[in-house]
Amino acid sequence: MASSTQHVWTRFSNSHTTDIQTIGSSLWSRFWMKFAWLGYFGRFATRLAAWTAPPYRQRRRLARYHPKGYISHSASIYHNNVQLGTNIFIGDRVTIYQDDGTGSVEVGNRVRIHQDVCIETGAGGSIKIGTDTGIQPRCQFSAYKAPIRIGHGVMIAPNCAFYPYDHGIAPNEPIKNQPLQxxxxxxxxxxxxxxxGVIVLDGVHIGKGAVIGAGAVVTKDVPDGAIAVGSPARVINMRGNLVKNNVE
Structure with missing residues (x-):
């Protein structure tokens, strides 16, 4: 199916897709999304809906065609305590995993989770993602020992990682045997x-409207509206100052 889909889009792009083809593709997707969701037939319908849709970001429109949204047929949800909002988008190969049958995951309305993101919960952990938040590819959320709380309208670039725990490092004991803390x-x-590529570690609170620069390792709180960069991350400016400087 993947090679067939690739062939279809190569052919369409080479022939300069007409308005009629575009409308036909939209009608096809809308029809199959009526039957899409989890379960064998639902996943099959999702696959058919996506067959004529361009890949990656272009498939986010499919989330509007079903009240519950779009979950890629290649996504894996191995979790018995998941709450999914309306019109969500869960892309290819996203994994939502529950370790030891513990923890919960709550995904708000219109959240967009792109391909290869891994969301997992374990003992003492849970994850909540607020409405209209966007998570780009290959991010990792590992909620063990403590929760991860993501607010509304948060933008998370690719390859970010969130770890609200750490291994003990006491001497004379292999790290693999150390308890989580x-x-x-x-x-x-x-x-x-x-x-x-931002990494956020345990005990950290990043404030409303804050900006964290690429590659930063956040080990301490970042206040509202701050701009923080580096490893470990440190505040270098406030967004409010940028407005003042532009006015002057």
């Missing part, structure tokens, strides 16, 4: 923006 959960407030 935590300084507390992770909270990302509304409208924050995390750049490419």
């Amino acid at each position: 935590t300084k507390g959960g992770i909270t990302i407030d509304d409208d924050a923006w995390l750049g490419y």
